[in-house]
Amino acid sequence: MTTILTYTFKNLLTASKWALRFSIRPLSYSSQLRAAQNVVVVDGVRTPFLLSGTSYKDLIPHDLARATLTGLLRQPSVPQEVVDYIIFGTVIQEVKTSNVATEAALGAAFSDNTPAHTVTMACISANQAMTTGVGLIASGQCDVIMAGGVELMSHVPIRQSRKKRKLMLDPRPNLWAISKFHLNFLAPELPPVSEFSTSETTGRSADQLAVSRLEQDEYALRSPSLAKKAQDEGLLSDVVPFKVPGKDTVTKHNGIQPSSLEQMAKRKPAFIKPYGTVTAANSSFLTDGASAMLIMAGEKALAMRDFMYVSHNLKDPLLLRPTYATPKVLEKAGLTMSDIDALEFHKAFSGNILANFKAMDSDWFAQNYMGRKTKVRLLPLEKFNNWGGSMSLGHPFGATGCRLVVAATNRLRKEGGQYGLAAACAAGGQGHAMIVEAYPK
Numbered sequence: 001m002t003t004i005l006t007y008t009f010k011n012l013l014t015a016s017k018w019a020l021r022f023s024i025r026p027l028s029y030s031s032q033l034r035a036a037q038n039v040v041v042v043d044g045v046r047t048p049f050l051l052s053g054t055s056y057k058d059l060i061p062h063d064l065a066r067a068t069l070t071g072l073l074r075q076p077s078v079p080q081e082v083v084d085y086i087i088f089g090t091v092i093q094e095v096k097t098s099n100v101a102t103e104a105a106l107g108a109a110f111s112d113n114t115p116a117h118t119v120t121m122a123c124i125s126a127n128q129a130m131t132t133g134v135g136l137i138a139s140g141q142c143d144v145i146m147a148g149g150v151e152l153m154s155h156v157p158i159r160q161s162r163k164k165r166k167l168m169l170d171p172r173p174n175l176w177a178i179s180k181f182h183l184n185f186l187a188p189e190l191p192p193v194s195e196f197s198t199s200e201t202t203g204r205s206a207d208q209l210a211v212s213r214l215e216q217d218e219y220a221l222r223s224p225s226l227a228k229k230a231q232d233e234g235l236l237s238d239v240v241p242f243k244v245p246g247k248d249t250v251t252k253h254n255g256i257q258p259s260s261l262e263q264m265a266k267r268k269p270a271f272i273k274p275y276g277t278v279t280a281a282n283s284s285f286l287t288d289g290a291s292a293m294l295i296m297a298g299e300k301a302l303a304m305r306d307f308m309y310v311s312h313n314l315k316d317p318l319l320l321r322p323t324y325a326t327p328k329v330l331e332k333a334g335l336t337m338s339d340i341d342a343l344e345f346h347k348a349f350s351g352n353i354l355a356n357f358k359a360m361d362s363d364w365f366a367q368n369y370m371g372r373k374t375k376v377r378l379l380p381l382e383k384f385n386n387w388g389g390s391m392s393l394g395h396p397f398g399a400t401g402c403r404l405v406v407a408a409t410n411r412l413r414k415e416g417g418q419y420g421l422a423a424a425c426a427a428g429g430q431g432h433a434m435i436v437e438a439y440p441k
Contacts, residue, residue: 039137039295042078044220044406045071046291047242049394051255052153055244056288061090063095064242064290065104065150071106071240072146072294080109084142086116087132089125089149090398092156092191093118099148122426123346125149126401127434130293131307136295148292151396159189195427202348202427203271205319206278209355213277216350217264218392220282222381223347224258227388231256235387235414238291238406255285255394282350287394291402306333307434319352321431322423323359327376329421329433337377340435341417343384344408346400346424347391386411400424405434412438 048079050056054317056064065088072078088101097103101116109117126149133145159165164185194201194290230236231252243249260280269276270283281314322345330336347353356376359365366372387407390400401424423433 012426017286023272030133039134039297041296041405041409042296043072044238044291044293044402044409045240046238046399046403047071047289048239048250048288049253049255049289049396049399049403050285051394052286052288054154054254054288055247055250056152057154059152059244059288060097060155061094061150061152061290062100062103062107064152064288065100065148065292066107067240067291067347068148068150068292068297069104069108069110069146070118072292074240078294080114081103081113082144082294083110083114083146085133085136085145086110086114087119087129087147088116088398089119089121089127089129089401091120091122091125091151092153092397093120094152094155095157104150105115120398122430123348123395123397124426124427124430125398125430126291126403126423127307127405127424127432128401130295130405132293134343137295141150144294144296146292146294147363148290148402149396149398149400150290151229151398152288153286153396154288156191158191161185161187161189178309201271202319202352203278203283206283206351206355207269207272207276209319209351210358211277211351211354213279215354216277216282217261219348219354220264221259223385224256224392225251226386227256227392228258235410237410251365253393255287256388256392278349278351282391284348284390284395287396289394289396290398291399291406293406307432319349319425320356320359321429322433323348323356323365323376324370324423325431325433326360326423327370327372329435333435335419337379340379340419341383342386342408342411342415342420343379344411344420344422345385345389346395346404346406347385347389348395350391352425353389356360386415401432405436412436 009323045068047067058183069086073080086101086105088104090100094100099116099118101118105114105116106112119125119128119132129147133147136142160168167180167185239252241249241251264279264281267279267281269278270280271278345353345356360376361378363375366375393403404422404424408422411417412420418438420436421433422436423431425431
């Protein structure tokens with residue numbers, strides 16, 4: 001690294017409002033890694049998360065991803081030439097921009113010599129982008145990385161039917177293809193919402209958890225009220241304005257909608273009808289949005305201690321992975337739940353987060369499902385998702401992971417805690433948890 005770049009890094013860290021340090025332990029890397037290397041997250045931004053079909057409906061994903069990269073460049077005045085690598089997570093890919101990380105980088109005027117790649121891991125795709133970046137820095141391959149995620153549910157690809165595609169790709173003359181055509185070939189193929197291996201959906205899985213409709217609705221009242229309070233008080237400082245071409249500039253989330261138990265009770269079951277308990281009122285909504293982080297080698301005030309991925313049998317409940325991942329990452333970091341000051345869990349449904357609470361507080365579940373002698377243990381609700389969560393802020397699949405980590409770190413900075421824990425579940429029976437630590441100034 002040149003003297004000029006070293007000076008640039010110091011300026012970036014000084015200009016930053018907050019930073020994270022990922023303390024990487026070389027458990028799964030080669031002995032040649034820089035074992036003591038720390039990875040500082042200099043800043044994190046996101047576009048406003050919007051209800052699908054609203055202001056972002058005429059865009060494609062790389063438009064939002066590009067905006068977050070541009071936002072990162074502006075926040076601490078980062079020179080593009082120091083960025084070694086760009087990684088983005090996404091779930092439902094736009095075929096025109098299959099490597100959305102590259103297209104977003106080029107759209108943000110990065111050099112075409114800046115490598116970029118896209119990862120997918122269902123709802124923890126941004127988590128995978130971040131930790132992949134950590135690995136690249138820990139291994140000494142890179143010094144500065146931008147990592148994030150994007151999802152645009154307003155613009156999901158809808159394919160022609162397989163029979164029609166086969167005819168269209170057939171090399172024989174068009175007249176032959178016309179002779180084989182049937183009207184039912186016109187039926188479109190919508191993106192699947194179920195697990196390929198089991199045909200299970202996250203919504204149905206949430207419905208099958210032992211949580212009553214009233215419990216879910218009561219919990220669902222909390223999230224939007226906290227999110228509205230956080231937005232009104234300017235606590236969601238990672239949100240950067242987005243100018244929609246030909247339209248107004250979007251500055252706030254538009255899915256934060258406080259309700260009442262009476263209104264919620266009128267909503268019909270969304271998945272298991274007519275007796276299901278999961279409704280649109282106690283679930284996250286289809287969301288458009290993007291998020292990103294600037295991470296680099298170095299040390300600063302906040303530190304990411306450890307992270308952990310888990311995966312389990314797809315036949316088990318799909319949404320309990322935070323319960324499995326949390327004790328593992330705590331043990332890896334040498335901590336207990338009582339050490340945690342700020343909890344940020346992804347919750348697509350009230351039912352799944354309440355079920356995680358019950359599982360964490362159950363010795364029986366720990367012994368019969370997790371191979372543990374005692375329960376994980378719960379923390380007071382006052383430490384949990386204090387600025388709202390996915391049900392109120394929105395859940396753009398590929399972007400939620402960055403939002404969780406930024407929320408945890410900003411809460412530590414604002415509330416004065418030492419340790420934060422972010423966790424999420426994902427399709428495929430997978431989950432992720434990570435710990436951030438605030439060091440003394």
